[in-house]
Amino acid sequence: MPFFTSRGCILSDPTHDLVCSDLMKDFDGFRAVDHVSFEVPKGSFFSILGPSGCGKTTLLRMIAGFQSPTTGDLLIKGKSMIGVPPNKRPVSMVFQHLALFPTMSIGDNVGFGLRQRGVARADIARRVDEVLDRVGLPGVSTRRIDQLSGGQKQRVAIARCMILEPDVLLLDEPLGALDLKLREHMKVELKSLQAAFDTTFVYITHDQSEALVMSDNIAVMNQGRFEQVGAPHEVYHNPQTAFVAGFVGDANKIDAKVSAVNGTRLTLTSSAGTEMKVEETGSSLMVGQAVQVFLRPEAIELSKSKDGIEDELNVSRCTVNAVLFNGSNSSVMVRDKAGSLFSVALPQTGSLADLREGDEVFTCWRPQKARCYPAPEV
Amino acid sequence: MRSDASKLGFYLLLAPIVLWLLVLIILPHVGLFIVSISEKIGPRIYETGFGNYATFFGEPLYWRTFARTAIMSILATALTLILGFPIAYYIAKLTRGRTKTTLFLMCMIPFWVSELVRTFGWMILLRETGVISTTLQIIGVISGPIELLYNDAAIMVGLVYTSILFMVVPLVTTLDSLDDSLIEAGYDLGGTTTSILREIVIPHAMPGIVSGCIVVFMLSLGNYLTPILLGGKDSLWFTGMIYNQFITRFNWELGSALGFLLLALSSAIVFLGLKLSKQSLSNTMGRA
Numbered sequence: 001m002p003f004f005t006s007r008g009c010i011l012s013d014p015t016h017d018l019v020c021s022d023l024m025k026d027f028d029g030f031r032a033v034d035h036v037s038f039e040v041p042k043g044s045f046f047s048i049l050g051p052s053g054c055g056k057t058t059l060l061r062m063i064a065g066f067q068s069p070t071t072g073d074l075l076i077k078g079k080s081m082i083g084v085p086p087n088k089r090p091v092s093m094v095f096q097h098l099a100l101f102p103t104m105s106i107g108d109n110v111g112f113g114l115r116q117r118g119v120a121r122a123d124i125a126r127r128v129d130e131v132l133d134r135v136g137l138p139g140v141s142t143r144r145i146d147q148l149s150g151g152q153k154q155r156v157a158i159a160r161c162m163i164l165e166p167d168v169l170l171l172d173e174p175l176g177a178l179d180l181k182l183r184e185h186m187k188v189e190l191k192s193l194q195a196a197f198d199t200t201f202v203y204i205t206h207d208q209s210e211a212l213v214m215s216d217n218i219a220v221m222n223q224g225r226f227e228q229v230g231a232p233h234e235v236y237h238n239p240q241t242a243f244v245a246g247f248v249g250d251a252n253k254i255d256a257k258v259s260a261v262n263g264t265r266l267t268l269t270s271s272a273g274t275e276m277k278v279e280e281t282g283s284s285l286m287v288g289q290a291v292q293v294f295l296r297p298e299a300i301e302l303s304k305s306k307d308g309i310e311d312e313l314n315v316s317r318c319t320v321n322a323v324l325f326n327g328s329n330s331s332v333m334v335r336d337k338a339g340s341l342f343s344v345a346l347p348q349t350g351s352l353a354d355l356r357e358g359d360e361v362f363t364c365w366r367p368q369k370a371r372c373y374p375a376p377e378v
Numbered sequence: 379m380r381s382d383a384s385k386l387g388f389y390l391l392l393a394p395i396v397l398w399l400l401v402l403i404i405l406p407h408v409g410l411f412i413v414s415i416s417e418k419i420g421p422r423i424y425e426t427g428f429g430n431y432a433t434f435f436g437e438p439l440y441w442r443t444f445a446r447t448a449i450m451s452i453l454a455t456a457l458t459l460i461l462g463f464p465i466a467y468y469i470a471k472l473t474r475g476r477t478k479t480t481l482f483l484m485c486m487i488p489f490w491v492s493e494l495v496r497t498f499g500w501m502i503l504l505r506e507t508g509v510i511s512t513t514l515q516i517i518g519v520i521s522g523p524i525e526l527l528y529n530d531a532a533i534m535v536g537l538v539y540t541s542i543l544f545m546v547v548p549l550v551t552t553l554d555s556l557d558d559s560l561i562e563a564g565y566d567l568g569g570t571t572t573s574i575l576r577e578i579v580i581p582h583a584m585p586g587i588v589s590g591c592i593v594v595f596m597l598s599l600g601n602y603l604t605p606i607l608l609g610g611k612d613s614l615w616f617t618g619m620i621y622n623q624f625i626t627r628f629n630w631e632l633g634s635a636l637g638f639l640l641l642a643l644s645s646a647i648v649f650l651g652l653k654l655s656k657q658s659l660s661n662t663m664g665r666a
Contacts, residue, residue, distance in 0.1 A: 086562070087569055102582075115577075
């Protein structure tokens with residue numbers, strides 16, 4: 001820990017609202033969070049993305065103060081939060097099922113935090129109306145919680161936290177319980193609320209599209225560790241590990257072996273025997289090494305004839321196995337000569353809309369588009 | 379044809395409850411009321427009138443016992459709630475799985491024995507030559523034996539002990555349904571343990587609290603065995619007084635009047651309690 005002389009005496013950057021350094025949490029015999037370090041700049045939207053059971057909820061609960069880290073330090077606005085109880089921390093949390101108090105009216109729910117601080121009654125009423133106005137729900141403060149729709153409850157839960165003007169707002173998969181249409185809508189709304197309040201949001205989710213749409217920065221978490229931290233496009237286009245490549249976005253995974261290395265150009269042979277060219281800079285792969293290749297469905301182009309395709313590309317003749325129509329996300333499953341299945345995005349121009357099962361097509365992709373990682377040792 | 383059959387089925391299913399209400403509740407009460415408004419003016423000569431009720435109000439011993447029973451029952455209910463709430467909270471919120479079942483069973487086990495035996499257990503503990511008195515003498519806290527039985531405190535101990543289960547069970551049920559994240563949200567928003575208890579836990583548990591209180595209050599008010607055994611002959615409990623009229627004095631007319639007054643009293647206090655706690659009977663009893 002280079003930054004710290006002792007706990008509480010820090011030289012941290014004041015522009016970071018939240019700093020976690022070497023955070024670790026052990027439950028008897030099981031490590032839920034493993035040496036996690038990250039910084040969240042002031043006013044940004046930070047997402048922690050990972051499959052269920054990866055430790056993201058534990059991490060969030062440690063930031064909120066419901067669990068204490070086994071080792072490591074946690075700083076909010078430069079102050080160590082170790083040993084500070086949740087009701088004394090300058091963070092608020094939007095719970096997974098929102099945890100609105102059903103025995104109180106909406107106004108009492110939103111005003112709960114201010115009442116705990118001993119703010120004058122008239123002042124509370126004014127600020128409750130103000131914050132409800134800001135989340136777009138004016139004049140609902142006398143209503144009951146069960147008179148609201150899912151999206152409105154969401155906004156009340158955020159208003160209840162934002163009225164306290166926290167340094168960091170934690171959100172624990174709050175969109176999980178909503179239906180698809182509303183979820184899409186709330187993604188945009190959450191992002192604009194974050195901009196309007198200009199507060200640091202830390203958002204955890206297992207839904208990659210939520211993370212990609214809303215975040216300034218994403219941390220991809222797996223088995224208690226951060227695999228990669230970066231901007232959404234970076235995480236999507238330049239995944240640093242095989243896990244990130246497989247988890248964020250769709251990808252075709254191909255098991256292969258390196259058969260030749262020529263500078264940055266690798267020649268690989270898949271386990272089914274197909275040869276392909278991959279461009280990989282800065283890797284230390286060697287001939288004979290087992291690798292995993294990840295190829296996005298939209299990186300593969302389809303054409304009905306072989307004419308006009310450059311030699312440079314990886315081309316193979318395939319048959320259509322299934323057409324999966326899903327509006328703008330339509331794709332086809334194709335099977336190559338060696339029998340492996342690939343998912344390929346259908347072009348949205350509609351040029352191949354007449355594709356049917358059993359048709360013959362050519363697939364081609366640029367060597368630069370694939371990502372290649374050493375296969376995990378089994 | 380088919381609808382006739384289903385109608386018959388409906389009435390057959392309805393019959394037990396109607397019979398129960400009619401034969402065991404309405405008829406005895408009508409009988410009791412008729413007896414209570416008959417004044418005995420000579421051997422086998424009766425006249426209708428409210429003389430028996432007038433006797434009650436005219437005799438201070440009767441209405442003072444009446445008031446004393448009501449106040450002691452309310453006190454016993456309050457004590458049971460104060461003792462039962464932490465127990466219920468611990469069982470419902472702080473334990474899981476096996477421990478929870480075990481603790482719940484441990485609350486239940488004393489109730490497998492009859493109330494009489496349980497009360498005798500307390501007598502063994504509290505009497506002059508009992509366990510507590512003897513132990514205190516052996517360790518030298520007191521020089522001579524002390525009598526812990528036959529006072530109001532002993533009655534209170536007995537009442538709380540016999541009814542605590544009926545407070546704990548509805549409280550555990552309602553507290554179990556309180557989502558832990560509500561408590562966490564309370565802490566997260568800056569609440570203290572007291573304010574969370576006052577603003578989140580108690581409002582949520584209110585139906586359980588009220589239904590537990592109603593049951594415990596009714597049990598205490600109508601208890602006969604515990605006040606007589608632990609409070610002695612002069613325990614001055616209203617049910618004891620009714621017993622005396624019916625069995626010892628053979629004055630069924632006054633006994634019935636007293637019985638009716640007890641019914642009116644319990645109904646009035648339960649009604650008041652519901653109004654004060656802003657709960658409805660169907661809400662509390664339906665949920666617990």
